[in-house]
Amino acid sequence: MAEESKTPLLDELEKGPWPSFVTDIKMAAKRKPETMDLLNQLELSYEEKIGHWKHGGIVGVMGYGGGVIGRYSDRPDLFPGVKDFHTLRVNMPTGWFYTTKALRTICDIWDKRGSGMTNFHGSTGDIILLGTDTDQLQPLFDDLSEAGFDLGGSGSDLRTPSACCGPARCEWACFDNLQMCYDMTMEYQMELHRPMWPYKFKFKFSGCPNDCVAAVARADMSFIGTWRDDIQVNDDEIAAYAEGGLDIQADVADNCPTKCISYDASSKKIKIDNSNCVRCMHCINVMPKALKPGKERGCTLMAGAKAPILMGARLSSVIVPFVPKEKLEPPYEWFKDFIDRLWEWWDENGKFRERFGELLDRVGMRVFLKAMDMEPIPQMIEAPRTNPFVFWWPEDVETSGKEAK
Amino acid sequence: MPAKTDIGPPYFKDFLPKVILDNYGKWDYHEIVKPGVLMHVGESGDKLWSVRVGGARLICTDRVREYCDIADEFCDGHFRFTSRHNVEFLVADEAKLEPLIKVLTDKGYPIGGTGNGITSIVHTQGWVHCHTPATDASGPVKAVMDELIDYFTGVKTLPAQLRIALACCLNMCGAVHCSDIAILGIHRKPPKPDVNKLPKVCEVPSTISSCPTYAIKPKKLEDGTKSIEINDERCMYCGNCYTMCPAMPLADPEADGIAIWVGGKVSNARSGPKFSKLAIPFLPNNPPRWPEVVDAIKNIVELYAADARKYERVGDWIERIGWETFFDKTGIPFTDMHIDDFDGGAPPPHIAFRTTAQFRF
Numbered sequence: 001m002a003e004e005s006k007t008p009l010l011d012e013l014e015k016g017p018w019p020s021f022v023t024d025i026k027m028a029a030k031r032k033p034e035t036m037d038l039l040n041q042l043e044l045s046y047e048e049k050i051g052h053w054k055h056g057g058i059v060g061v062m063g064y065g066g067g068v069i070g071r072y073s074d075r076p077d078l079f080p081g082v083k084d085f086h087t088l089r090v091n092m093p094t095g096w097f098y099t100t101k102a103l104r105t106i107c108d109i110w111d112k113r114g115s116g117m118t119n120f121h122g123s124t125g126d127i128i129l130l131g132t133d134t135d136q137l138q139p140l141f142d143d144l145s146e147a148g149f150d151l152g153g154s155g156s157d158l159r160t161p162s163a164c165c166g167p168a169r170c171e172w173a174c175f176d177n178l179q180m181c182y183d184m185t186m187e188y189q190m191e192l193h194r195p196m197w198p199y200k201f202k203f204k205f206s207g208c209p210n211d212c213v214a215a216v217a218r219a220d221m222s223f224i225g226t227w228r229d230d231i232q233v234n235d236d237e238i239a240a241y242a243e244g245g246l247d248i249q250a251d252v253a254d255n256c257p258t259k260c261i262s263y264d265a266s267s268k269k270i271k272i273d274n275s276n277c278v279r280c281m282h283c284i285n286v287m288p289k290a291l292k293p294g295k296e297r298g299c300t301l302m303a304g305a306k307a308p309i310l311m312g313a314r315l316s317s318v319i320v321p322f323v324p325k326e327k328l329e330p331p332y333e334w335f336k337d338f339i340d341r342l343w344e345w346w347d348e349n350g351k352f353r354e355r356f357g358e359l360l361d362r363v364g365m366r367v368f369l370k371a372m373d374m375e376p377i378p379q380m381i382e383a384p385r386t387n388p389f390v391f392w393w394p395e396d397v398e399t400s401g402k403e404a405k
Numbered sequence: 406m407p408a409k410t411d412i413g414p415p416y417f418k419d420f421l422p423k424v425i426l427d428n429y430g431k432w433d434y435h436e437i438v439k440p441g442v443l444m445h446v447g448e449s450g451d452k453l454w455s456v457r458v459g460g461a462r463l464i465c466t467d468r469v470r471e472y473c474d475i476a477d478e479f480c481d482g483h484f485r486f487t488s489r490h491n492v493e494f495l496v497a498d499e500a501k502l503e504p505l506i507k508v509l510t511d512k513g514y515p516i517g518g519t520g521n522g523i524t525s526i527v528h529t530q531g532w533v534h535c536h537t538p539a540t541d542a543s544g545p546v547k548a549v550m551d552e553l554i555d556y557f558t559g560v561k562t563l564p565a566q567l568r569i570a571l572a573c574c575l576n577m578c579g580a581v582h583c584s585d586i587a588i589l590g591i592h593r594k595p596p597k598p599d600v601n602k603l604p605k606v607c608e609v610p611s612t613i614s615s616c617p618t619y620a621i622k623p624k625k626l627e628d629g630t631k632s633i634e635i636n637d638e639r640c641m642y643c644g645n646c647y648t649m650c651p652a653m654p655l656a657d658p659e660a661d662g663i664a665i666w667v668g669g670k671v672s673n674a675r676s677g678p679k680f681s682k683l684a685i686p687f688l689p690n691n692p693p694r695w696p697e698v699v700d701a702i703k704n705i706v707e708l709y710a711a712d713a714r715k716y717e718r719v720g721d722w723i724e725r726i727g728w729e730t731f732f733d734k735t736g737i738p739f740t741d742m743h744i745d746d747f748d749g750g751a752p753p754p755h756i757a758f759r760t761t762a763q764f765r766f
Contacts, residue, residue, distance in 0.1 A: 016547070210672045
């Protein structure tokens with residue numbers, strides 16, 4: 001008779017059609033018996049409905065303040081294999097493209113130095129090497145470095161910047177977001193590896209307004225590719241879509257948020273009022289062979305997004321409506337100057353654990369704009385204020401100097 | 406050899422296959438050939454097929470090596486991952502496409518996640534590796550995807566894309582706050598501070614100031630040591646104090662569970678980005694398969710599939726029919742928990758900011 005399983009609850013998750021993480025932990029444990037304690041401890045969590053990892057712990061590698069997440073079991077008596085089980089964040093190649101050679105190298109190093117368990121990828125985009133002993137951290141980092149990999153961010157630093165697949169595999173990329181993401185990652189290695197700010201700061205680069213890396217929701221500085229001239233239209237391909245059965249009136253024109261597309265079913269042609277187009281991408285998404293973003297491309301710079309902790313979630317909002325593509329290429333002088341001044345303002349004024357967007361809310365957009373020497377523009381807002389409590393700049397309120405009696 | 410610091414990631418172009426280097430920035434259009442298979446066509450006429458495969462985010466090196474074996478055989482040693490933990494096998498030679506699909510199918514990998522359906526669930530660590538979770542992550546995700554896999558593989562389709570995310574606590578790691586359906590681990594009891602240990606392991610003032618609702622007050626212990634006490638009524642269980650101070654644990658097996666959120670999105674297509682909104686305030690943690698959570702999500706997805714118009718995301722659909730109709734049709738009880746009364750101690754001036762890339766020049 002087969003030996004009775006020690007993880008009957010988790011075994012249930014090996015059933016069903018979707019790939020099972022339980023199967024993967026068991027596979028790793030066949031080669032690394034101590035990894036079985038990850039599953040054993042998780043089984044206890046499934047029984048008791050509570051986690052069994054202790055709070056944090058300061059561990060790291062020489063020269064860096066981030067990149068390693070300390071983790072200790074609160075039941076090392078039961079699960080000695082995961083007594084200390086730290087995570088390394090490894091900066092992924094931009095756009096998550098790999099060669100099998102590089103991945104096999106990472107696997108070799110990780111099998112030698114850790115649990116054999118990984119995340120491809122963590123929420124911020126890093127390769128996550130999940131679980132190793134304290135004394136393996138430095139040798140692991142040394143091995144990774146020798147193989148050409150470096151750690152990602154954690155704590156109050158620049159978090160690992162990420163980008164969608166961009167011009168490598170998408171016709172909608174409005175700037176070379178992969179190159180810029182890589183270049184900014186290299187430019188700010190100091191900020192990425194050594195936490196020294198009020199809190200974390202994220203860059204995310206999306207090639208178009210479809211925003212496949214959720215930049216608007218998750219990055220303090222969000223780059224959203226866009227264009228400012230007319231959508232490129234191929235009349236023959238429009239006709240081909242119509243002949244192929246696409247209902248261009250219902251599926252495309254009626255879904256346009258500004259109703260700037262009109263369709264003539266008899267000639268199978270569309271007309272776009274480009275001055276009223278807000279570049280939402282819907283028509284292009286539905287008819288990728290017929291429509292393309294314009295030729296004058298660049299990005300919209302938005303800022304301030306974050307998840308709820310502490311004062312509630314924020315989306316990024318428009319800071320610079322259009323940065324032309326040429327300014328999003330090396331040497332990026334304009335952006336470097338901009339972000340240095342923004343970071344300095346945040347560092348100077350931000351409270352402990354206050355994200356950039358929260359500071360913006362606390363002191364007001366007008367204070368930020370003045371500090372950055374930027375002009376307010378209507379694209380920054382949905383609508384003007386609805387309350388009369390205006391903080392006038394005293395110098396703007398010129399009077400004759402006569403005191404009222 | 407001691408590590409060189411600050412070398413950064415490997416240069417991404419060193420990892421791109423030839424067809425991508427040849428057509429970089431010069432792709433002309435793409436088509437979804439069938440569920441899970443994209444075909445990108447370059448201005449040069451070159452073609453690239455991407456076969457998208459769903460997987461657990463938590464995988465072992467054996468799995469990665471298996472992906473590598475497959476990519477060596479069919480993809481000249483190249484593949485990628487998506488922003489939602491899918492794997493994409495990149496094929497430049499059309500003759501290799503069907504054999505690749507057969508190998509992936511034979512090995513049990515689900516192919517799909519493209520177009521108007523469900524793709525892999527973005528999720529966090531949960532009980533597997535986090536220190537503040539109110540639920541597990543990989544377990545509920547596996548249970549939900551087992552149930553919804555037909556919407557991944559294209560056997561069933563939806564009016565539009567449906568993005569699901571899971572975060573195991575109120576930190577909402579991942580774009581949980583902007584997902585069509587979000588599964589969120591929640592705590593419901595205030596921290597149980599170890600007031601005697603606290604002054605020894607934490608800084609009292611920073612513990613007090615960590616609370617966004619000012620629920621933590623200073624208190625002198627009998628021996629005169631400065632510690633803290635909690636005004637339970639003010640606590641909304643965010644766990645920020647626990648992140649700052651380990652003597653403030655708040656996990657509780659019975660009080661912890663899952664809330665379901667709906668109607669968020671990040672893309673600018675049609676309507677602008679939106680936050681997820683609360684649909685179900687609490688469902689119990691019921692491992693290993695979280696049946697209440699799976700049923701609740703299935704109910705919402707099936708209703709959306711039947712009721713929404715083509716291209717309407719969940720949030721667009723609910724805005725059209727109205728929240729009262731949403732609660733009515735789903736049978737989800739509306740409670741006082743749904744009415745927002747958290748002001749975070751500060752007004753939200755940013756609500757007037759332009760939080761979409763949609764604007765006119």
